[in-house]
Structure formats: C-alpha cells, structure tokens
Amino acid sequence: MSESAGPPLRILIVDDHTVVRAGLRALLEGEPDFHVVGETGDGTDAVRLVRGFRPDVVLMDLRLSDTGAEGGRVDGIETTRRILATSTDARVVVLTSYGSQADVLRAVEAGARGYVLKAGPPEELFRAVRAAAAGGMGLAPEAAASFVGHTAGPGPVLSEREIEVVRLLARGHSNRAIAGALFLAEATVKTHLVRIYRKLGTENRAATVGEAVRLGLIELT
Structure with missing residues (x-):
C-alpha cells in the first residue's frame, strides 16, 4: 500500500x-x-x-x-x-x-x-x-x-541500435557525433533518443545514461 x-x-x-x-x-x-x-x-x-x-x-x-x-x-x-x-x-x-x-x-x-x-x-x-x-x-x-537472452543485459528494454546510441551518449557524444559514428542521419538519432527516453522513463541525456547503467544495459569504462 x-x-x-x-x-x-x-x-x-x-x-x-x-x-x-x-x-x-x-x-x-x-x-x-x-x-x-x-x-x-x-x-x-x-x-x-x-x-x-x-x-x-x-x-x-x-x-x-x-x-x-x-x-x-x-x-x-x-x-x-x-x-x-x-x-x-x-x-x-x-x-x-x-x-x-x-x-x-x-x-x-x-x-x-x-x-x-x-x-x-x-x-x-x-x-x-x-x-x-x-x-x-x-x-x-x-x-x-521472457527477456532473458533477448538482449545483452538483465534489463533488456532497448534494441541493439538503441544501446549503441546510449553507449555513445555515455561518452559525451553530441547527436551529430553519434550520427557520424553510426552512419545515421542526425534526425534518425533524434528519433532513437525519443524512443529511448520513453522506454527508460527518462527526460535527459544524463538520466538516460544513469538508468541504462542501473539496468545493466551498458557499463561505464
């Protein structure tokens, strides 16, 4: 209660x-x-x-x-x-x-x-x-x-591409830098971020990285 x-x-x-x-x-x-x-x-x-x-x-x-x-x-x-x-x-x-x-x-x-x-x-x-x-x-x-083995971590909410985006967020990359690293349009990166925020229940880049680490989706090195 x-x-x-x-x-x-x-x-x-x-x-x-x-x-x-x-x-x-x-x-x-x-x-x-x-x-x-x-x-x-x-x-x-x-x-x-x-x-x-x-x-x-x-x-x-x-x-x-x-x-x-x-x-x-x-x-x-x-x-x-x-x-x-x-x-x-x-x-x-x-x-x-x-x-x-x-x-x-x-x-x-x-x-x-x-x-x-x-x-x-x-x-x-x-x-x-x-x-x-x-x-x-x-x-x-x-x-x-049902998620076990579907993706890499114990909190597998994100797709493999979305996890790649979050990893680059954790390194401090801008949207333009993420687009260049993943060979995507910058607008596509923005779309990925909207979906990532929605799935993780976050509202900014720092909170997103923190939640991804907490869920075991990425590791900070």
Whole structure:
C-alpha cells in the first residue's frame, strides 16, 4: 500500500470482459492512492476516453475483441500505440492471461510501461501501476523472464541500435557525433533518443545514461 500523500493515480481500465473490469475496479479502488476514472471494453473507445479523462495509467487487455470503424481489429497493442500517439502523459500497463516472449516484446515495443498476468497476485498489479506512473517499468516476473537472452543485459528494454546510441551518449557524444559514428542521419538519432527516453522513463541525456547503467544495459569504462 502506498504512503504517498499526493493525489491518487487516475486509472482507466480497458478490458472486453465486464466481470473482469468489475473485479479490477474493486481491487484498485481498495488502494487509497488509486482512483478508477473510467472503463471500457473496446480499443476505439479507450482512445476517446483517454482524451476525455486524461488518466495517469491505462490498464490494457492485450487481446481485445473490438473491431474499428475501418474494419480492422483493434487489439491491445494497436490501442496502446494509438493512445501513446495522442497522449504523452498516459502510461499503459498491459494486463493479460498470456505471457509469451513475443507478446511481451510487442507490448514493450508499442510503448507499454508494464506487463502483468491476470493470474498473478494483486500486489504485482499494484507495483506495475505505481512503477509505470513514476516513469519506470513494471514487469511481472514471468514477463521479465521472457527477456532473458533477448538482449545483452538483465534489463533488456532497448534494441541493439538503441544501446549503441546510449553507449555513445555515455561518452559525451553530441547527436551529430553519434550520427557520424553510426552512419545515421542526425534526425534518425533524434528519433532513437525519443524512443529511448520513453522506454527508460527518462527526460535527459544524463538520466538516460544513469538508468541504462542501473539496468545493466551498458557499463561505464
């Protein structure tokens, strides 16, 4: 249970099962630092509600059954992308019955800040919500284990190219110098940095290097 005296975290629940939404609402509102501002069962409506309610955290079911107006299926991954494209404030935590490596990687790549299994203990869900709201990552143990061997470090949130960029950041390189070292356009380096900041929950170069070191993604020499 949080001891924060600040305003409660505003949470939007997105799940296409009414009973699941009711159970989640009851769990979350039992925590004094959580406040459920709304709920929905489809991805298209979720994007609209994020604009209206401006939640701090969106709990996202991975496999929604919603079909968008264009006729394509809007699952939790696509809904996450749409939410983050329209809101820089909301953090998405995926809540699902599945924990395959492919699903975890797709969710994180889409910008999710957490991945929790529905069968897990409530405390894992609460930790993930608080971690995401604070700008970090909240992964259930099963989800974190899916990353093992995928990249070089114990906190493998970044792609190999993004890790190369961070290594050069750690050496004090400018965007232009990084572009030259990696044979990239300077605009491409800026795009990588935006994604790196989002994934690590950081806002500047120094904090990014520090977080990458803490996660074991790079080593300072």
